[in-house]
Amino acid sequence: MPVTHTNTPAPLASTTPWQDKMQVWLPKLILSPTIVVTLICVYGFVIWTGLLSFTKSRFLPQFDFVGWRQYERLLNNDRWITACENLLIFGGLFIAICLLIGVLLAIFLDQKIQQEGMIRTIYLYPMALSFIVTGTAWKWILNPGLGLENLVHQMGFTDFKFDWLVNSDMAVYTLVIAAVWQSSGFVMALFLAGLRGIDSSIINAAQIDGASKPRIYWSIILPCLRPVFFSAIIILSHLAIKSFDLVTALTSGGPGYSSDLPALFMYSHSFTRGQMGLGAASAIMMLAGILAILVPYLYSELRGKRNA
Amino acid sequence: MHSSSTSQGDNGLGRWLIYGVLALMALVYLLPLFVMLVTSFKTGTDIRTGSLISLPQEWVTDSWQAAWGTACTGVTCDGIKGYFWNSIKMVVPAVLISTFIGAFNGYVISKWRFKGSDLFFSLMLFGCFLPFQLVLLPMAAMLGKLGLANTTTGLVLVHVIYGVAFTTLFFRNYYINVPDELVKAAKLDGAGFFTIFWAILLPISKPIIMVTIIWQFTSIWNDFLFGVVYSGADSQPITVALNNLVNTSTGVKAYNVDMAAAIIAALPTLLVYFVAGKYFVRGLTAGSVKG
Numbered sequence: 301m302p303v304t305h306t307n308t309p310a311p312l313a314s315t316t317p318w319q320d321k322m323q324v325w326l327p328k329l330i331l332s333p334t335i336v337v338t339l340i341c342v343y344g345f346v347i348w349t350g351l352l353s354f355t356k357s358r359f360l361p362q363f364d365f366v367g368w369r370q371y372e373r374l375l376n377n378d379r380w381i382t383a384c385e386n387l388l389i390f391g392g393l394f395i396a397i398c399l400l401i402g403v404l405l406a407i408f409l410d411q412k413i414q415q416e417g418m419i420r421t422i423y424l425y426p427m428a429l430s431f432i433v434t435g436t437a438w439k440w441i442l443n444p445g446l447g448l449e450n451l452v453h454q455m456g457f458t459d460f461k462f463d464w465l466v467n468s469d470m471a472v473y474t475l476v477i478a479a480v481w482q483s484s485g486f487v488m489a490l491f492l493a494g495l496r497g498i499d500s501s502i503i504n505a506a507q508i509d510g511a512s513k514p515r516i517y518w519s520i521i522l523p524c525l526r527p528v529f530f531s532a533i534i535i536l537s538h539l540a541i542k543s544f545d546l547v548t549a550l551t552s553g554g555p556g557y558s559s560d561l562p563a564l565f566m567y568s569h570s571f572t573r574g575q576m577g578l579g580a581a582s583a584i585m586m587l588a589g590i591l592a593i594l595v596p597y598l599y600s601e602l603r604g605k606r607n608a
Numbered sequence: 609m610h611s612s613s614t615s616q617g618d619n620g621l622g623r624w625l626i627y628g629v630l631a632l633m634a635l636v637y638l639l640p641l642f643v644m645l646v647t648s649f650k651t652g653t654d655i656r657t658g659s660l661i662s663l664p665q666e667w668v669t670d671s672w673q674a675a676w677g678t679a680c681t682g683v684t685c686d687g688i689k690g691y692f693w694n695s696i697k698m699v700v701p702a703v704l705i706s707t708f709i710g711a712f713n714g715y716v717i718s719k720w721r722f723k724g725s726d727l728f729f730s731l732m733l734f735g736c737f738l739p740f741q742l743v744l745l746p747m748a749a750m751l752g753k754l755g756l757a758n759t760t761t762g763l764v765l766v767h768v769i770y771g772v773a774f775t776t777l778f779f780r781n782y783y784i785n786v787p788d789e790l791v792k793a794a795k796l797d798g799a800g801f802f803t804i805f806w807a808i809l810l811p812i813s814k815p816i817i818m819v820t821i822i823w824q825f826t827s828i829w830n831d832f833l834f835g836v837v838y839s840g841a842d843s844q845p846i847t848v849a850l851n852n853l854v855n856t857s858t859g860v861k862a863y864n865v866d867m868a869a870a871i872i873a874a875l876p877t878l879l880v881y882f883v884a885g886k887y888f889v890r891g892l893t894a895g896s897v898k899g
Contacts, residue, residue, distance in 0.1 A: 571837060
């Protein structure tokens with residue numbers, strides 16, 4: 301082991317000035333490509349997208365500035381409004397249901413369950429799949445003619461109707477189903493880790509006081525899990541705002557544009573419809589959405605750390 | 609572990625309820641995979657006469673052969689085998705390069721701090737949160753300028769650039785827990801930058817290397833956005849091909865072929881998950897809870 305010789309007195313004079321200089325410069329040299337690339341490809345590119353959103357670029361980037369025109373067009377665009385409303389519906393339900401399922405399953409799994417490892421493995425495997433695979437699978441399962449509807453018919457309930465995939469009022473809810481299936485196991489894992497980290501002495505004290513189990517969970521354990529709730533909400537809302545592959549594979553935003561989401565809107569206007577300026581403006585709006593969630597979170601995190 | 613103390617209040621009924629709910633949910637999570645599997649082994653008529661969850665009347669592998677070698681994905685009809693290899697050609701270099709860079713970045717940021725390195729780390733974390741829609745257009749322009757548009761090399765470059773934020777985060781958070789004294793003592797001994805990395809950090813890095821490789825492998829294999837925007841006809845990754853296959857409407861919809869193709873596309877990441885699930889879950893929680 302290389303560690304063993306660290307107790308021997310240090311031969312201080314063994315480095316030459318040249319080597320000393322190298323030791324100072326080498327770390328900077330190693331990190332510098334990443335610094336340059338991050339500054340250009342993250343920050344520079346975001347600024348570039350911001351600039352594009354003020355131009356009338358169509359199929360190719362060009363820099364004729366038109367002020368806030370693209371943003372005005374965006375806010376008057378029915379498809380964009382639908383996409384944003386859908387994001388609120390999809391995101392809201394997706395987050396709420398994932399949290400509910402996640403916390404319940406985590407609590408249940410934390411009751412000294414036999415085969416816990418196997419059950420956890422089953423709950424989490426969808427997270428290893430691509431959203432394209434998930435979308436393809438659910439597109440078949442939710443198929444009105446031969447899928448779930450047909451299955452229930454064969455079970456004897458011939459009046460059963462389940463056409464959400466082709467119903468423009470309901471298509472956005474199919475996204476919720478597939479996304480919850482894929483991500484709720486992961487939320488369970490987050491909560492389970494949180495549960496395992498709680499100091500057991502508090503709970504023992506409550507039990508000695510004669511508190512019932514549901515009461516202990518409700519008034520002691522759940523409040524302890526607050527940080528997990530916050531980070532789960534951040535991760536899930538991030539997933540929802542970025543959601544592009546699932547909607548592409550499952551509904552392609554249809555019927556019509558009834559299940560469109562901002563990420564799909566951005567893609568199709570920028571790359572297939574030759575509305576680059578509008579696409580860039582929609583990307584900037586997505587960034588605004590992310591920041592609206594992230595900034596308050598980071599602010600409270602930092603404030604919490606300072607007070608601690 | 610607090611759960612050890614909670615067993616005293618358990619009655620039989622409550623336990624049954626808990627096991628019942630857990631088993632039911634396990635079925636719910638497994639059902640889509642089961643449906644995919646049985647559908648992929650059915651004939652077209654079997655699909656129309658049977659139900660979603662019925663077993664095949666006779667087990668046939670035609671759909672698997674079609675999905676692999678003859679199904680249409682847009683204009684060409686050569687199945688998804690070519691795209692499977694495209695994905696491998698893209699994933700392997702992208703994972704190795706981004707892990708390598710991330711290891712050294714994490715080493716510098718945790719053990720060779722200099723003025724501004726912490727600030728840079730915070731700046732880089734933003735890259736983990738950024739929706740990639742914000743960089744799609746300029747990156748397309750840059751790849752065009754570099755002559756890398758529609759190439760596997762271009763895709764590798766993009767995945768490395770936006771993956772390094774995650775790999776650096778993983779290694780930094782791991783190395784920050786290695787006592788600084790070890791590194792300081794080695795420095796006094798005259799050990800240099802690379803010697804310390806090689807002799808002290810690398811030997812204890814196996815878990816974090818596994819976590820990083822699995823994280824990168826899964827996210828790059830499953831990526832669709834970069835694939836659909838930056839790939840050309842002969843560099844499309846499997847996710848793009850699968851989506852094209854499903855949406856190519858020529859004649860009767862072949863759900864059995866769709867399902868076989870979907871399983872093939874999912875197989876590598878599923879395999880990794882079942883073999884090294886422990887590291888996968890660690891990556892998920894580490895990558896999301898952000899240090």
